[in-house]
Amino acid sequence: MRQGDIPRRPGRTTERIRMRTFLVWMSIALAAAAALLVAGCGGTAGKKGGTLTVLSQGDVDSLDPGYQYYQYDYEALSQPAQRTLYGWKPNLRKPSPDFAASMPKLSNGGKTITIKLKSGVRFSPPVNRVATAADVKYAMERDFLPQVANSYAPVYYGDIVGVKAFTDGKAKGISGIQAPNPTTLVIKTTKPVGVLTTANALTLPGTAPVPKEYAQKFDKGKTSTYGQHVVFTGPYMIPNDRSGKITGWTPSKRLELVRNPNWDRKTDYRPAYLERIAFLAGNDLSLATRRILSGNGQISGDFAAPPVADFKLALEHYPSQVSFTPGDSYRSITMNTTVKPFDNVNVRKAVAAVIDRNALVATRGGSRIGPVATHYIPPFLPGFQEAGGSKSPYDYMSQPNGNLALAKRYMRKAGYASGRYNGPSLLMVGDDSAPAKNTGEAVQSQLQQLGFKLNYQQVPHEVANSKFCGVPKQKVAICPNWAWGKDFYDSQSMIDPTFNGKNIVPSNNSNLSELNDPKLNAAMDRAERIPDPAGRAKAWGAIDKAVTGLAVQVPWIWDNDVNLRSKNVKAVTNLFNGTWDVAFTSIK
Amino acid sequence: MIRYIVRRLLWMVVLLFLVSAITFLIFYALPSADPAVLRAGRQPNTQLIAHIRHQLGLDRPWYVQYWHYIKRLVLHFDFGYSYQNLISVRRQIFERLPATISLTLGAAVLWIVVGMAVGTISAVYRGRLVDRVAMTGALVGISAPVYLLGLVGLYFFANDTGKIHVFPGSGSYTGLTVNPVKWFTSLLLPWIVLATTQAAIYARLLRANLIDTLSEDYIRTARAKGLSEPRVVIVHGVRSAITPVVTAAGLDVGILLGGAILTETVFNIPGVGHLAYESIKNSDLPMIQGTVLLGAFFIILLNLVVDVLYAFIDPRVRYA
Numbered sequence: 001m002r003q004g005d006i007p008r009r010p011g012r013t014t015e016r017i018r019m020r021t022f023l024v025w026m027s028i029a030l031a032a033a034a035a036l037l038v039a040g041c042g043g044t045a046g047k048k049g050g051t052l053t054v055l056s057q058g059d060v061d062s063l064d065p066g067y068q069y070y071q072y073d074y075e076a077l078s079q080p081a082q083r084t085l086y087g088w089k090p091n092l093r094k095p096s097p098d099f100a101a102s103m104p105k106l107s108n109g110g111k112t113i114t115i116k117l118k119s120g121v122r123f124s125p126p127v128n129r130v131a132t133a134a135d136v137k138y139a140m141e142r143d144f145l146p147q148v149a150n151s152y153a154p155v156y157y158g159d160i161v162g163v164k165a166f167t168d169g170k171a172k173g174i175s176g177i178q179a180p181n182p183t184t185l186v187i188k189t190t191k192p193v194g195v196l197t198t199a200n201a202l203t204l205p206g207t208a209p210v211p212k213e214y215a216q217k218f219d220k221g222k223t224s225t226y227g228q229h230v231v232f233t234g235p236y237m238i239p240n241d242r243s244g245k246i247t248g249w250t251p252s253k254r255l256e257l258v259r260n261p262n263w264d265r266k267t268d269y270r271p272a273y274l275e276r277i278a279f280l281a282g283n284d285l286s287l288a289t290r291r292i293l294s295g296n297g298q299i300s301g302d303f304a305a306p307p308v309a310d311f312k313l314a315l316e317h318y319p320s321q322v323s324f325t326p327g328d329s330y331r332s333i334t335m336n337t338t339v340k341p342f343d344n345v346n347v348r349k350a351v352a353a354v355i356d357r358n359a360l361v362a363t364r365g366g367s368r369i370g371p372v373a374t375h376y377i378p379p380f381l382p383g384f385q386e387a388g389g390s391k392s393p394y395d396y397m398s399q400p401n402g403n404l405a406l407a408k409r410y411m412r413k414a415g416y417a418s419g420r421y422n423g424p425s426l427l428m429v430g431d432d433s434a435p436a437k438n439t440g441e442a443v444q445s446q447l448q449q450l451g452f453k454l455n456y457q458q459v460p461h462e463v464a465n466s467k468f469c470g471v472p473k474q475k476v477a478i479c480p481n482w483a484w485g486k487d488f489y490d491s492q493s494m495i496d497p498t499f500n501g502k503n504i505v506p507s508n509n510s511n512l513s514e515l516n517d518p519k520l521n522a523a524m525d526r527a528e529r530i531p532d533p534a535g536r537a538k539a540w541g542a543i544d545k546a547v548t549g550l551a552v553q554v555p556w557i558w559d560n561d562v563n564l565r566s567k568n569v570k571a572v573t574n575l576f577n578g579t580w581d582v583a584f585t586s587i588k
Numbered sequence: 589m590i591r592y593i594v595r596r597l598l599w600m601v602v603l604l605f606l607v608s609a610i611t612f613l614i615f616y617a618l619p620s621a622d623p624a625v626l627r628a629g630r631q632p633n634t635q636l637i638a639h640i641r642h643q644l645g646l647d648r649p650w651y652v653q654y655w656h657y658i659k660r661l662v663l664h665f666d667f668g669y670s671y672q673n674l675i676s677v678r679r680q681i682f683e684r685l686p687a688t689i690s691l692t693l694g695a696a697v698l699w700i701v702v703g704m705a706v707g708t709i710s711a712v713y714r715g716r717l718v719d720r721v722a723m724t725g726a727l728v729g730i731s732a733p734v735y736l737l738g739l740v741g742l743y744f745f746a747n748d749t750g751k752i753h754v755f756p757g758s759g760s761y762t763g764l765t766v767n768p769v770k771w772f773t774s775l776l777l778p779w780i781v782l783a784t785t786q787a788a789i790y791a792r793l794l795r796a797n798l799i800d801t802l803s804e805d806y807i808r809t810a811r812a813k814g815l816s817e818p819r820v821v822i823v824h825g826v827r828s829a830i831t832p833v834v835t836a837a838g839l840d841v842g843i844l845l846g847g848a849i850l851t852e853t854v855f856n857i858p859g860v861g862h863l864a865y866e867s868i869k870n871s872d873l874p875m876i877q878g879t880v881l882l883g884a885f886f887i888i889l890l891n892l893v894v895d896v897l898y899a900f901i902d903p904r905v906r907y908a
Contacts, residue, residue, distance in 0.1 A: 055759070061629075062673070069629050146639040151629030154636070222643050223674050251673050251680060252866055253858040280759055282856045282866070287742060287758045290749040462621035462871060470625070497631050505634050508625040 046273040046570050046586025054582065055288040056301025059252045059281040063238065064227035066139065066148040068205040071485075071577055072302040076255060076279050079574065080272070080583040082208035083121055083233040085136060085185075086199045088576035089269060090584050093380060093489050095199040096269065099131065099209060099233065101183070104199055110192035110531040115202075117183045122262035124232040126244045127211050131233055133179035135209030141166065141174050142215070143206040147224045152487065155497070156201035161188045197531040200488035209233060214244070235263045235272035235583060255279040257582075273586035286310050292564045293318045297587055299571050299580050300564040308365045308435070314564065315368070321567060325578045326380050327559035329485030330373050330494075331360075333443055334469070334512040334553045339477040341423055342513075346414035348551035353396035354407035354450050355443070357556040363438040364557065372400040373555035375548040376484075376494055377541065380575075382533060383491040386541020387548070394549060404449055411450060420451030426477035429468040432458040436481040443480040454478070470509045479512055482553070489576070491540035492528060499547050500524045513552035520546060593896065600888045607884040608661075609654065611877050616650045621871035623671040644671060657877070667881075668874035672867070677878040681860060685882075687761060688859035691782065691851065692844040694775055699783035700837060703790025704826070707833075710791065711798035712821055722791065729788030737781045738854035745777065759856040778855045782848060786840060790833055797829035804828075831902050838894030839887065846883020 060073050065082050068074070078084065087098035097103065101116040121131045140160075143153035144167050157163065161176030176188040187196065195201035211231065218226040229244045231237075236257035239248035248256035257277040265272070279301060283291075289306040292298045293314055304327065305311060314322050335342040335351060342348055357372045364370075374392035377383045392398050395406060408419030416422065430440030437458060444456050459468070461481070469479040487493035497503050501516030520543065527539035548555075561578035565571040568588045574581035624641040625632075641647045645656065660666040667677035706726065710719040744750050746757035755777040762770035801807065802825050810820045847861030856862070860879055867875035 059673075067629075146636065147643075149628060149632075149636065149640055151632035151636060154633050155631050223669075228675075250683065250858070251670075251675055252863065280856075282853075282858065282862055283759060284739075284854060284856065287739070287749060287854075287856075290743075291757060291759075295748045460621070460869065462626055462869070466622040466625040467620070503631075507622065507634070507637060508628060508632060510631065 049275050050587030051276040052274050053298045054279045054301040055283045062227050063230045065205040065208040074577045075579045078205040080236045081232045081234040085202040085207040090572050090574045090581045095203045113187040115185045124237040124260045127231045131209040132182035133185040137177045137179045138212040139210040159189045159193050192529045192531045200490045270583040296568050298566045305562040323563045325561045325573050327561045327578050328378050329559050330555045331483045331557045332553040332555040334479045334482045338514045344414045346410045349396045350407040350410035352551045352554045355554050356402035357400045360556045364435045370557045370559040373558045377491045377544045378558040382537035383541035387544035425453035425455050428454045428456045428478040429476050430480045431461045440480040515552050596892045611880045612654045667878040670875050671872045672870045677874045684860050694779045695782035699786035703787040706791035707794030710795040726788035726791045729784045735850045761857045782851045801825050801829040838890040842887035842890030845886035
């Protein structure tokens with residue numbers, strides 16, 4: 001990925017920045033309103049037919065809905081080709097019934113969740129039959145099979161009654177997931193689980209029905225091969241042969257979607273205008289950007305933003321073909337509280353104060369790429385206002401250009417009389433490719449103002465997380481390229497994995513600061529059990545504020561996703577996923 | 589000759605073992621991403637990571653893993669399964685090999701023909717305007733990296749992103765059996781780009797050798813015998829001067845058959861080079877191992893072919 005710096009304009013005042021932030025928010029709001037107008041739900045209808053080409057860098061992670069988790073999996077497969085219990089209409093930030101017929105009904109103090117299902121949703125060939133509650137039960141049970149390797153089931157479904165007996169091999173099924181009749185699913189939990197009662201975690205791809213009699217043979221053995229024989233319930237499917245073996249996917253090259261002959265329009269909110277969709281992997285970002293903008297029938301796939309030079313070109317010459325969607329994620333600099341001197345809260349506050357967050361935003365392409373963050377829960381997620389909104393109550397997070405004098409005051413409070421760090425050098429591990437590399441280098445130079453000597457190692461992104469920053473025993477002091485996004489519109493998924501002490505694990509650790517505050521842990525455990533959305537927003541917002549008060553990370557941007565389309569494509573953005581929704585997109 | 593070839597083939601097996609062992613050691617010695625963690629996703633518990641580690645065999649010592657790998661390879665020609673998508677490495681490599689072969693052989697024909705023609709003309713007209721122009725062009729060709737030439741070519745001449753719409757753009761590769769015409773047109777620009785640098789090198793190499801050869805006594809004798817100048821230059825001169833060109837061609841074709849990483853990446857040709865690049869990015873050891881072994885196999889094989897060819901090209905070479 002190429003990256004060029006956009007120089008900061010000299011002499012910008014706080015008022016100008018506020019004005020610019022206001023304008024950015026206004027433009028996002030207008031874009032969202034425009035998306036609302038054109039979206040399939042209540043918007044103008046698209047033209048039926050045609051082929052759409054989606055250009056991407058990488059490929060989907062898996063064809064198996066039990067494994068899918070990431071943004072591109074949703075865009076290419078989960079949204080257009082499967083019917084999860086609940087889904088995300090393009091213009092809404094709350095779950096809508098998809099395979100479910102209505103929102104969940106709660107009883108037993110929120111511990112019993114009853115979901116009525118639609119009848120008439122059918123599996124694609126070769127299964128062909130109507131999907132039932134038993135198929136969802138099997139889908140959710142197989143999410144716990146090690147050979148399926150689903151990573152979120154223990155986090156969000158772990159409190160369902162009977163999960164332990166099932167995972168320990170003492171029961172053949174999960175007793176807390178019941179299918180009393182083909183159109184009723186009952187989920188019983190050991191305690192109220194907010195992400196289930198609000199249906200948020202029931203939008204995950206692992207709730208898409210899976211026919212047991214067909215899939216079970218593929219789920220045996222060390223690794224499930226169901227993905228290579230997967231069947232679909234959505235408007236589209238990947239071509240397969242008569243036995244069900246997938247033929248329309250060449251890994252890292254091409255994924256093809258065609259119409260599912262068993263899909264019934266009457267049961268679905270998706271218009272599914274397109275006849276065929278081709279997802280082409282392995283594209284150079286710069287070339288793909290230009291191909292989409294100057295070509296026909298193409299949209300961007302998995303790249304959140306084009307390279308800076310091409311981004312500028314797009315804004316100058318093709319502004320109507322560029323769409324911005326709040327990414328519902330943040331980027332931050334993490335400090336490890338188990339490594340000196342970051343065990344001292346005043347040193348951490350000094351680091352937060354000295355960081356010029358505007359300069360860091362510039363390394364990714366400037367303010368259109370996202371507003372400066374002041375805490376963790378991003379705008380549009382419940383709890384954002386409760387956490388402080390766009391303003392911060394903390395002086396060290398209030399000045400986006402950084403404040404060296406304030407930082408030195410905090411250093412003196414921490415016991416460094418000169419206001420500068422004079423200890424041994426610290427290990428910082430960051431990405432070795434732009435734009436993250438540029439961000440890391442900017443952080444290094446900003447920290448040097450406080451006297452920090454850094455042993456800065458630049459490694460590939462996957463190595464940085466899986467071998468260094470996500471491995472506590474490596475004792476990495478600073479990770480400048482950390483990012484985290486939501487799983488759904490509930491702030492538990494933004495805060496709990498990254499700040500709850502129970503989530504500190506020996507590898508793939510997402511609590512990089514190793515924050516383990518008993519009071520905060522207890523507050524998070526309480527918040528997880530709150531069933532009503534307003535109460536959850538208040539609780540998670542307060543926790544966000546408390547975590548920001550400990551300055552264990554320096555959040556610096558709430559990302560926007562940038563999506564591109566060819567002129568003849570009437571593309572619709574899905575607010576939840578931050579990408580185009582191909583099930584609502586059409587050719588003009 | 590047969591004994592020589594058999595001996596070389598046996599050495600090839602030894603070398604491939606060495607290459608595979610070194611690749612394994614490098615993967616374990618250098619910091620690379622943990623494949624189990626990458627496969628496990630964003631919030632896995634430790635049991636899931638442990639299960640995936642066990643499933644991929646990563647919980648065993650590296651030499652045990654290597655032994656199992658070699659056993660599967662020798663007994664079943666099985667390269668294992670990709671850590672990334674759990675699909676057979678052999679299947680993925682063989683699916684992509686036709687694209688790499690198409691790219692390499694087409695470009696090789698182009699650069700050998702152009703390189704030899706330019707080199708011969710430059711040598712014959714040494715010091716004249718045509719020589720100076722050709723050698724300046726060759727210098728420019730050598731200095732331009734393939735990825736730069738590729739991007740410039742696409743920005744100017746691709747029919748989607750270019751200023752003048754001449755060639756199909758990036759990602760347009762079509763298989764030979766699917767549509768031969770599209771196959772040919774989609775590869776024209778990649779062939780030209782890949783061949784440009786190589787042709788320039790070959791032209792300079794042949795020119796230097798041919799100048800030396802044309803001053804040899806036997807060339808003077810040939811001319812004195814009244815042979816025509818084209819016959820002197822091509823039959824007697826080029827045949828002797830071509831030996832280092834054949835050596836270079838063997839190596840280059842071998843390397844590129846193992847994957848023309850830059851060209852395949854810029855033009856999004858789904859070949860082995862592109863696969864190697866992706867597997868390195870994803871710390872996908874079985875796939876890295878498969879692509880490295882394929883590359884080594886082609887290099888060693890093409891070296892053997894070149895050595896055998898010497899006997900036919902150069903009358904001074906005989907194998908006992």
